[in-house]
Amino acid sequence: MSSRSIGLSEGLHDYLLANTLRESDLQRQLRTETASALAGSAAMQIAPEQGQFMALMAKLIGARLALEIGTFTGYSALAVAQALPPDGRLIACDISAEWTAIGQRYWHEAGVADRIDLRLGNAVETLAALRTSADAGRFDLAFIDADKGNYQRYFEDCLALLRPGGLIMIDNVLWGGSVADPANTGTDTIAIRKLNAALHDDQRIDLSLVPIGDGLTLARKR
Ligand SMILES: C[S@@+](CC[C@H](N)C(=O)[O-])C[C@H]1O[C@@H](n2cnc3c(N)ncnc32)[C@H](O)[C@@H]1O
Numbered sequence: 001m002s003s004r005s006i007g008l009s010e011g012l013h014d015y016l017l018a019n020t021l022r023e024s025d026l027q028r029q030l031r032t033e034t035a036s037a038l039a040g041s042a043a044m045q046i047a048p049e050q051g052q053f054m055a056l057m058a059k060l061i062g063a064r065l066a067l068e069i070g071t072f073t074g075y076s077a078l079a080v081a082q083a084l085p086p087d088g089r090l091i092a093c094d095i096s097a098e099w100t101a102i103g104q105r106y107w108h109e110a111g112v113a114d115r116i117d118l119r120l121g122n123a124v125e126t127l128a129a130l131r132t133s134a135d136a137g138r139f140d141l142a143f144i145d146a147d148k149g150n151y152q153r154y155f156e157d158c159l160a161l162l163r164p165g166g167l168i169m170i171d172n173v174l175w176g177g178s179v180a181d182p183a184n185t186g187t188d189t190i191a192i193r194k195l196n197a198a199l200h201d202d203q204r205i206d207l208s209l210v211p212i213g214d215g216l217t218l219a220r221k222r
Contacts, residue, residue, distance in 0.1 A: 023052070038073070053212055063167075068092045070171075073100070077107065094123075095123075124150060136160065140163060173195070173209055
């Protein structure tokens with residue numbers, strides 16, 4: 001048997017979902033509504049098994065204060081907020097009032113709306129404000145899933161905002177496989193490649209890239 005990660009055929013992926021996914025009815029409804037209301041953008045939503053994985057990570061590190069950059073219709077925020085304790089807090093950043101309004105309905109229905117503090121606006125500015133707030137250095141968890149051109153900047157902000165031992169999760173780090181295709185010189189591909197290379201050498205973090213969804217980097221602040 002090879003020692004490399006196994007590739008997931010459609011059948012094996014179905015098996016994985018059938019045997020491990022514990023998605024609530026509400027989460028499934030949110031996925032269905034996103035797919036029907038926003039067909040062209042629904043692919044931005046994380047995979048359900050990734051939401052479950054991120055919730056597990058939040059519980060494993062005992063996260064109480066979390067940050068999300070890129071909320072869309074609120075699936076990842078719902079998954080993480082449900083993994084926080086009742087007095088936990090997730091600051092969710094996005095520029096779209098329209099997309100996040102869908103999420104807000106589901107957060108209310110799930111009983112976690114009081115744990116989610118939605119900050120509408122450019123995340124670059126939201127994070128700059130957080131860095132001078134009382135929460136700076138207190139975050140346990142951060143999830144980066146917004147505009148790829150700012151990923152490096154978001155990473156630096158998150159690292160500053162996290163406590164030592166806190167965890168940053170970065171989405172789309174395999175970018176549909178294009179990061180490994182030298183012929184692909186798209187702006188987003190280059191930005192993600194640069195970040196992946198920089199993190200490889202970054203001694204401020206412990207590092208693993210998990211090939212779940214579109215690739216999820218885990219970076220633990222040392
Ligand atoms: C890939 S989607 C997030 C998906 C979400 N995590 C989920 O699970 O459904 C990216 C989101 O980032 C938001 N976004 C893009 N650029 C942004 C910026 N500069 N500041 C804040 N949000 C931004 C978009 O509005 C979009 O909702």
